[in-house]
Amino acid sequence: MVRFENVGLRYGMGPEILKDLTFSIEPQTFQFLTGPSGAGKTTLMHLILLSLKPTRGLITLFGQDATTLDKNAITALRRKIGVVFQDFRLLDHLTTYENVALPLRVQGREETAYRAEVVELLKWVGLGERMHALPQVLSGGEKQRAAIARALIVRPELLLADEPTGNVDPPLARRLLRLFVELHKSGTSVVIATHDLGLMEQFEDARRLVLGDRRLHVYD
Numbered sequence: 001m002v003r004f005e006n007v008g009l010r011y012g013m014g015p016e017i018l019k020d021l022t023f024s025i026e027p028q029t030f031q032f033l034t035g036p037s038g039a040g041k042t043t044l045m046h047l048i049l050l051s052l053k054p055t056r057g058l059i060t061l062f063g064q065d066a067t068t069l070d071k072n073a074i075t076a077l078r079r080k081i082g083v084v085f086q087d088f089r090l091l092d093h094l095t096t097y098e099n100v101a102l103p104l105r106v107q108g109r110e111e112t113a114y115r116a117e118v119v120e121l122l123k124w125v126g127l128g129e130r131m132h133a134l135p136q137v138l139s140g141g142e143k144q145r146a147a148i149a150r151a152l153i154v155r156p157e158l159l160l161a162d163e164p165t166g167n168v169d170p171p172l173a174r175r176l177l178r179l180f181v182e183l184h185k186s187g188t189s190v191v192i193a194t195h196d197l198g199l200m201e202q203f204e205d206a207r208r209l210v211l212g213d214r215r216l217h218v219y220d
């Protein structure tokens, strides 16, 4: 579903941050993306999302060459991708429940059809009591869990999560990992960028994509 061929990226006239990346992400796979701070994990996520253009090389997303896609086509492909960014990107005027339900509303679904599902997911991520709170009164960890629930609620074909357990304690991190693994088992390809070795040890069968020295090393 994602294929990179000799992809390179530099920001402006700066140095090449990523060099000669060739790899693919197949359907229904689970991978951790790791590497030192500043190695380019977030940058790689943006390349997959087509929110950054590579300086060199070819990116294919869901079988389509990224260079051939116009804005509408990119928007349509992004609907198949759930994203958890480090800055959460919750809408301030919507409650936790409304933020999580938003992608379903956008799909034109009736609230009666999805309400129970949203509530169940919120309870699973430990936000059952915070459903009616606005983002500004949530803690960092609560916002992060709301962002995760919003990405998961549509059961995307591909989930990209940037440090999704960065703001929670280890037991909650394990619980969230179980949620990602369940999503994977139900058919989603999952990419989790993380520094957390303890988290990765809990799912040793996962592929590892390791960024270092501007290159990507894949351990299947």
Ligand SMILES: Nc1ncnc2c1ncn2[C@@H]1O[C@H](COP(=O)(O)OP(=O)(O)OP(=O)(O)O)[C@@H](O)[C@H]1O
Pocket (backbone or CB within 6 Å): 011, 014, 017, 035, 036, 037, 038, 039, 040, 041, 042, 043, 044
């Ligand atoms: N918009 C930008 N303009 C210029 N340089 C950037 C930009 N965004 C990131 N960089 C640089 O690109 C490199 C990779 O950054 P990136 O955020 O992708 O790394 P990361 O592996 O996600 O880091 P972390 O683990 O600390 O989140 C860094 O050197 C960073 O300073």
